[in-house]
Amino acid sequence: MKVWSEGPARLGVRTAAGRDALAAALLILLSTARLLPAVHNGTLSALAPGVVAIGFTSAAADLATIALRRIRPVLALAAASVIPLAAMLLPARPALIGVGAVVCSYTVACLLPQVRATVAIVVCGAVHASGGVFATLAGGGHGGLLTFWGVLPGDLAGMAAAVAAAYLLPATAGFAVQARRAGAARAAASIARDREERARTAVAEERARIARELHDIAAHDLSAIVVQAGAADRLLDRDPAAARATLRAIRSQGRDTLAALRALVGLMRDSEPGAADGRAPALTGVEETVRRFRTTGMDVEVSATGEPRPLPVTTGLAVSRLVREALTNARRHAPGAKVSVTTTFGEAGFAVAVRNTRPDRAARPTGADGSDGGYGLLGMRERVTHAGGALTVGPQPDGGWLVSASFPAAMPASSPASSPPEHA
Known part of the structure; x- marks a missing residue:
């Protein structure tokens, strides 16, 4: 299925309807290729040129229904059921006639509600079978639906089998695909609700x-x-x-x-980011957090770039919480790893990053199922977003892990929002 999608895409055909049109065109070309040698060798010399043209046109029209199978599936199936009946009146069977009924039956069963699809397929199959029986009883020379089915003239049982092959078998496959897609959709919806x-x-x-x-x-x-x-x-x-x-x-x-x-x-209260008043020391909370983790034996290195300055309280709280959660996760999931805490003060804002190397031993599971069941990253993301920042979390090429956040430039110290009113 992936190859079927990617191949036409290289030719500029990117929609499902476009791929159907391409398939119909290729089948019509194949039918034409089958017709040309017969004309060249004189196999069809006994037939009038008009009969040959009508036969080729019938085959092309039958195959063209494939191009409409997603746009108008019932109409395409009806056309694919009637066209071969007309071709049965010809003294020669056109190549690939009847293939449209197979493809359109499958499509109707895939796309339409089951009751409506069943009615459409049964009606079209019954019409086709009735027309074939009538043509046979009236003395037609050909029976059945598919050239490769091999139905002998007057073989009503074979004709019934051909009807089943052309309609019921593709419909069964289509209904199975529709059921599988519905089950996958329900499972995806359940997963989304759980998440x-x-x-x-x-x-x-x-x-x-x-x-x-x-x-x-x-x-x-x-x-x-x-x-x-x-x-x-x-x-x-x-x-x-x-x-x-x-x-x-x-x-x-x-x-x-x-x-x-x-x-x-x-x-x-989900207030607007960056709306909190007041200022906080730049790295006081970070330094205290790192000091506490070092006392537990963690190898934590701290580095700073730029000129430190006071941060808005929301930013300071977000940074403190991020560092605490990131160091906790590193201690839990990457025991023995080296951890670095980097802070950067720039003109565009402030950034903090906590990076740990690959652990030197396996982490011990903290729950019965081997998972800690925590939601620290969600808490960090909410805190960082509230402060107007952006959080980045993910693995590193060396096997480590990175948690980083960037915040917009801090408000000037003289901003009226930097200190609440005296009566507040």
């Missing part, structure tokens, strides 16, 4: 994790603000300068906390 359900479940789990992170941010940062506020209260009378410095630190931390909370809430 969509797994994706929805993964996103829900990711948002539940985000909610937990939101709680952690609130609990940690607000506790720190409360402690700093108590210290400022104690310093207010004896060291006003220190108290003012503490209050400024409280205001700064409050802004960062509020920006982080807004970023997380915006992610759970």
Whole structure:
């Protein structure tokens, strides 16, 4: 089937209807090639030229129905059933006459609903068989449908077998193909539904994790603000300068906390990428994450390119989560591999990449079926997309794995979105 599609494509025939037309043209040429030697050798000299022309035209018309089999399948089958009946009245059987009925019967069974296809095939077969019987009883010299079937004149049983060969056998094959295609379509739809359900479940789990992170941010940062506020209260009378410095630190931390909370809430609400306020240190979260993984024995190398600068909070959270998930996956699936974390600050934006080499030993399965059942990549993709970035994940030629993300240029520090209003 692939060769049948690719061969005509090289000739510029790229549609199914075009391939059918090409097949019909080739069969007509073959019929013509069969006719020419007979004319040259004088085999048909006893026949009038008009009879020969009518016979060739009948064969060409029968084969031309193949070109219409997908466009008008019932009409093509009806024509392929009637044309050979007319040819039976001729004193000589044209070459390849009756082939159109075989091909069109198969096509009708493939393309049309089963009931409609059955009715069309049975009616056309009955008409053809009735015409053949009538022509035989009336004294016609030829019977049957296919020249290669070998039906003798007056052999009604052979003619019935020829009808079955021309209509019922191709129809059976066509119905089988239609059933197989329907089964494949149902299986594909079921797989798509399962994949969509797994994706929805993964996103829900990711948002539940985000909610937990939101709680952690609130609990940690607000506790720190409360402690700093108590210290400022104690310093207010004896060291006003220190108290003012503490209050400024409280205001700064409050802004960062509020920006982080807004970023997380915006992610759970599917807000527009890059809409979160506030700025975050460029690589603080990455450095802390790498430090924790190094304590577990992982060989992690960190490199940076460009001049570091503060990032929007959504970008900082996305980068931190990406690095954490990528290092977790490397530890789980590529034990003993060397891992590199590369960050790039450029004029066009910021990029981070986590790449691991080929593992030096096989990973141990984490589930009963050998799979971890995790959806970390889905979570990373949602986080990166929310921050306005693009995620790339895939194997490397050396047997390793790459997780990288790029983000657009950060907003200037003077942008009004860089700090929330004082009353927010």
